[in-house]
Amino acid sequence: MTFARWGTSPCAARLPTPCTSQESIMPDHARHLDAHYDAPVELGEQSLTMRLRAAFRDAGRDPDHLALDEIAGIDQLHLGGRSASRSLAALGHLAPGARVLDVGCGTGGASRLMAAEFGCEVTGVDITAAFVEVAEWLSRATGLDDRTRFLCADAAQMPLPDGAFDGIWCQHVLMNMPDIAAVLAEWHRLLVPGGTLLLHEVVAGDSPEPLVLPVPWARSVETSHLRSRQSLEALLSQGGFAPVAVQDISESALAWRRKHSRREGEGEARGPALPGPALIFGDVFAEMGRNLRDNLAADRVRILEGVWRRA
Template structure:
């Protein structure tokens, strides 16, 4: 697990290597360069840096609506990254959110962005392995997870932790990349992995079987690959323009570096070739 954590930290904060600046420092400087006040940012201004999954905020809202979130519900955002979904759920759905991520740079940035956007009172973030969180039993109503399981080698351990943390009848809301029907190797790098050894994709059937084995019953599960591919195609065109457009609001390239447009194009091509698919679903703990 130590190697797993190190690989993820190297992957998601690779752009920091050798420059001596933290991710927070780089993001703060980028907002200043874009003419924004880094101490008073809007959720619109930070959207490009805090929704590191296919579909952006639209996908998060779709999942929240699918799960019928209610004000005051306690949500655990697993693999929260820079905390964008946590802030959206707090601001738009009235939830109390704890985000957990194994990457220290992401947790530090998530805290900073929540303070800068006025969401610190309703979100907090922990640096921990998703399979071993420092939280009490039956302490959350919802487990929320977007594009994170494919970074986790011990899915049964993670699902057992979700079962421990959820109240009876609690729900899992999942938006996930899974292996497609095309068995050909992925075109790499992609946003979650630079090598095949660090990608932990499961096929849909295996993931659903794991959830069932852990005691989660499906409420609704749907394939949203077509919408995800359309979104990725649109953003690939925009990112290509940003390479020569000069100053803009911070986006994923600030984390991944110059390789990010290649990652985005490879993800688009893997989706189009049926090597990966995207699921959205809700499950209930029985």
Template sequence: MTDHARRLDAHYDALARARGEPLLRRLRDAFRAAGRDPECLDPDATAGIDQLHQGGRAASRALARRGAIAAGQRVLDVGCGTGGASRLLADEFGAEALGVDITPAFVDVAEWLSRATGLADRTRFLCADAARLPLPSASVEVIWCQHALMNMPEPTRALAEWHRLLVPGGRLLLHEVVAGDNPAPLALPVPWARSAATSHLVSGRALEALLDAAGFAVSSLTDVTEAALAWRRKQGRRAAAPRETANAAAPLPGPALIFGDDFAVMGRNLGDNLADDRVRILEGAWVRR
């Protein structure tokens, strides 16, 4: 494991290190506590732990529509986390999805959730560095990436690898966190970083230049920061709402079971960073030249 991979693993699988309990076991136990069979789940039950990006499933659906994802298309989901976007693309759009993530615990969970939701035959997962993938050239028609480039210290190398993997005319779809115009330091921690060591934000203009240099022509691009901020605030209000009754069943698993007790702070800081223009969210599609 490279130093980069170790730093990301320490961030995204921090609870396993602190408590000595693997993420997979922790989530399975939480579903049982909520009265759910961890071997038979549906997308609504898993939404709290498999869409670890701003906007949740709605953002994934919007990106899929922007990219005209169609049945049978081969999609590489880069930085797939626990596999939610891969499953959504397979289930709702008929794609053949391969998810890739550098964090081993996420890949373990992604494989389990695909089995539990009946999508194991339509999704596959691989633990690997997105800049060094053991896949043949021109093997996918779409590369999909939601909130992963900001964790990559060598974006030029990653984009070159993605260009290699796409067929000519293939599409790159991004829903990405970028640096805003406010030069103030980020309020930390945020969901992708507890320190600057794992945060590698570039500005939107810099990202566009990197993509152009890597051989990608922009097809459409929208700044969706305001929608992301509204969603973040809604999630914050929902998390702060009291449980209805003391005797209610345990809630379905949410991101705090992955990130830890400081997830609430991460969410507030992300909202502050969005509101202060320290970060922005872009959604766009590019075509491989």
């Protein structure tokens, strides 16, 4: 289950980065995501890029020359951080030269990890323009802009050619998407025959109790699109994806979240800190983390890691 080598492809060229007008593609959906993932701007603060650059300077770092370890707190906004991404990459047998589409790339951390540690050529796509801007800056600052490129677009309608990718990568994103069937149809179009889909996702648990909000992906019931594992797997099958390896990793995810909730709750003064998720989500992030921990412990949500193949 090894990806094909990177070759000449329409995606190898530098992609356009300006975001398609948010008013023309699912305007309510895009607006809700912008308000959630770049909350401080909604309150009149500086842009996400400006806030993060200032925070790096305050921590004694040059924002134009950064190491991957220095940006770890803001580049992978999902349970498990970089260790979860490495686990998914290993499960999917990522190989040097693979052409990978990172859907819901956020600030681009998984894209950079795949490029730096696995030798992949990665295209990241996100509907939130602020994330795409940050992803491009961080790839330049870490010297990985030659192997990562970013595009602002809706995952259900991407301006990319058929069969452009050997693999599609998606971490903690589907619960933000109201129409998964449309997204899966687009992924099926973009993958080469036999291409691989790698997912690390939050799904609904078995508890009948309602989700405790806010959580890192939603502040209201209306903007959370959690599905059960059974529902998600049925949609994947209907969309033309056959399972290769799927596992429930909720226990390890809960242990990771508990550890980080303790750190966030303690708030010990250790001098100027490197930027973390609170600069993106606002002061409510610590509460989001605690709620995610408690939702996991109560089986309101579970975490899946899996690989599927395009039939």
